[in-house]
Amino acid sequence: MAERHRRPEEPERCSVSGCKDEAERSVSSKRYQAALPGVALNGEVGRRVALCRRHYKEFRKKTKEDRELERLGW
Numbered sequence: 001m002a003e004r005h006r007r008p009e010e011p012e013r014c015s016v017s018g019c020k021d022e023a024e025r026s027v028s029s030k031r032y033q034a035a036l037p038g039v040a041l042n043g044e045v046g047r048r049v050a051l052c053r054r055h056y057k058e059f060r061k062k063t064k065e066d067r068e069l070e071r072l073g074w
């Protein structure tokens with residue numbers, strides 16, 4: 001009866017500060033911070049940031065918008 005007590009692997013959380021959603025994607029933190037410099041990230045940000053679906057979408061949208069803004073002379 002020696003059942004091993006395995007702790008369920010904790011799902012990775014989104015790196016965006018205050019966001020508790022489960023991360024679905026990870027992107028380069030450099031790219032993320034370049035696209036969304038105003039977004040605060042949780043403490044342990046390494047080379048990559050984990051993003052939930054919502055924040056990943058925001059990132060994707062932002063990278064698109066940036067291209068748009070360049071065109072407008074920002």
Ligand SMILES: [Zn+2]
Binds near residue numbers: 014015051052053055
């Ligand atoms: Zn998030």
